[in-house]
């Protein structure tokens with residue numbers, strides 16, 4: 001059931017509080033990737049075009065409930081102003097009298113960005129007093145922060161209970177696209193899972209196992225599964241305490257008739273600083289070396305399977321793609337996913353970075369902006385930020 005969205009709201013002349021996810025990566029006060037700001041522009045533009053006054057709220061980093069200039073949203077206001085080619089007002093508080101008077105002064109078509117919501121101790125505890133202070137700023141609440149939808153905070157859940165509330169266009173799109181993977185996906189449905197740790201992905205693996213036709217595992221997480229299958233993985237990253245979980249995953253896949261593809265060859269090296277790795281069979285991993293990527297034969301097997309898919313979900317790189325010597329597995333799989341005639345979804349912070357680096361982002365059906373939130377959604381869990389909004 002999709003949620004009521006801003007397309008259903010009459011916003012002309014109204015003050016609209018929009019919770020966005022502008023939690024962008026920053027280095028020394030400079031935004032290094034503004035994807036998340038771009039992702040919220042359709043909602044912001046739509047509201048402004050229809051005559052609303054827009055008040056934006058976001059968190060940034062982890063300032064632990066008190067003001068910290070390091071986590072001020074000032075650089076975001078500047079970037080947003082450039083992107084929209086409009087003035088963006090700011091205020092030095094999150095809610096309360098100053099924020100209220102700044103919000104009251106806004107006219108139709110104007111924008112105000114509140115300070116970092118996590119400067120308030122009541123944000124992460126979903127304090128009713130803070131939620132009420134947010135509600136006093138506006139007539140309508142819009143949640144467009146899909147990346148924060150798995151959190152029960154005052155600016156995501158609390159305030160939604162106090163104002164007429166709607167889903168933003170980004171949140172609505174995320175919900176629709178991810179739902180397409182869970183409800184009646186076109187078959188064959190192939191899921192590609194990788195990344196560092198199998199423990200991070202056990203929930204999503206268990207849920208997807210009931211829906212997919214094939215499961216392709218790479219990255220560090222596959223090492224634990226190889227370990228469970230009795231392979232010697234040298235000094236590779238693995239989670240030996242998760243071997244029982246990995247074993248039960250293998251058993252469940254067999255019971256359900258899900259094709260489980262593990263690496264049959266891998267790229268190994270003594271350390272991450274190696275200039276190049278060597279491709280070896282998974283039966284010949286040297287004791288003193290680590291697996292840092294999938295090998296060419298595995299790439300081919302994975303790509304054959306990807307080529308047959310009608311629905312693809314990908315989360316987690318196939319190797320340490322940050323190092324050029326170990327990026328080929330991830331880049332090759334990205335090219336195969338891009339070439340597939342399938343509905344494709346990519347989720348996860350590092351996976352999205354890998355897709356951007358591979359230059360094939362345009363060929364992907366949906367790139368999810370929510371790392372943790374998209375995984376929780378695909379685990380079949382109800383996200384509190386979405387649940388707090390009325391159905392369409």
Ligand code: ADP
Nearest residue numbers: 195196219220291292316319320348349350351
């Ligand atoms: P995502 O953010 O897309 O969910 P993860 O955070 O789970 O992905 O994993 C990404 C990280 O996994 C990357 O930093 C990558 O270097 C690391 N990784 C992938 N394969 C390996 C491997 N074989 N050994 C060690 N680290 C790996």
Ligand code: MG
Nearest residue numbers: 348349350351
């Ligand atoms: Mg990550």
